[in-house]
Amino acid sequence: MLNCPVSFLLMQELPLWDESSLLLLISATRRRMRQVAWRWLAPHGVTPQQYTVLMVLSERPEISLREVAELVWVDSPTASRILKNLQDRGFVESTADRGHGHRVKLTLSAEGAALAESLRHLRRGMIDGIETGLSEDEGRQIRKTLRLLMSNLARMEDQGSAPSQLPSTAHQQGH
Numbered sequence: 001m002l003n004c005p006v007s008f009l010l011m012q013e014l015p016l017w018d019e020s021s022l023l024l025l026i027s028a029t030r031r032r033m034r035q036v037a038w039r040w041l042a043p044h045g046v047t048p049q050q051y052t053v054l055m056v057l058s059e060r061p062e063i064s065l066r067e068v069a070e071l072v073w074v075d076s077p078t079a080s081r082i083l084k085n086l087q088d089r090g091f092v093e094s095t096a097d098r099g100h101g102h103r104v105k106l107t108l109s110a111e112g113a114a115l116a117e118s119l120r121h122l123r124r125g126m127i128d129g130i131e132t133g134l135s136e137d138e139g140r141q142i143r144k145t146l147r148l149l150m151s152n153l154a155r156m157e158d159q160g161s162a163p164s165q166l167p168s169t170a171h172q173q174g175h
Contacts, residue, residue, distance in 0.1 A: 026149070033130070040122050044115070049074070049082050051119060054108065057092065058116035062105040064097070073150075091115060 037048040046054070052072045057063070060071070069079035083106060086092040091112030094104040108116060131139055 022149075033126070036129075037122075037126065040125070041119070044119060046115070046119065049078075050086055051122070053079070053082050053086060054091065054112060054116040054119065055123060057106060057108045058113060058120075061107045064100075064103050064105065068106060086112065 034048055037051070041048060041051055049072070053068060056068060056071045060067070063071075065076060065079055065083065068083065069076045072079065074082075083092055083094075087094065090109055092106055093109050093112075094106050097103040097105045134142070
């Protein structure tokens with residue numbers, strides 16, 4: 001194999017600049033969603049990740065760090081950093097979970113609950129904006145496909161290392 005960066009090899013094997021590339025479309029969609037979210041949340045002093053955690057805790061009080069991480073699709077250290085920031089700002093409280101040794105239960109403070117409630121409409125606005133023009137069936141199919149992609153990525157992550165050689169793109173020609 002040539003001695004060059006993996007990203008260069010991936011670009012050669014998989015045309016990232018092809019407008020039909022799933023990788024490109026998903027990455028671009030994620031970036032655009034984050035740009036909109038940052039713009040909407042900046043006046044409230046909350047990041048998109050903090051917003052997501054606030055919404056989770058508003059709907060599921062008294063959950064653990066591990067549960068928060070799973071629900072917002074981040075690793076535990078990232079969830080811990082987000083929660084520490086929210087705790088330092090007085091939006092989240094933690095109490096010992098009497099049923100589990102070192103585990104803590106996380107809940108919104110009164111101030112955090114008020115902030116979450118004042119921001120709740122933003123989620124509906126984002127969902128409505130993204131799904132404009134989609135039929136219910138199209139929305140269901142996209143969600144089903146994205147869950148499959150997330151499952152595939154989890155499996156890839158569980159495998160631990162990258163493949164020893166790049167996969168063939170023969171099966172991708174029809175996409």
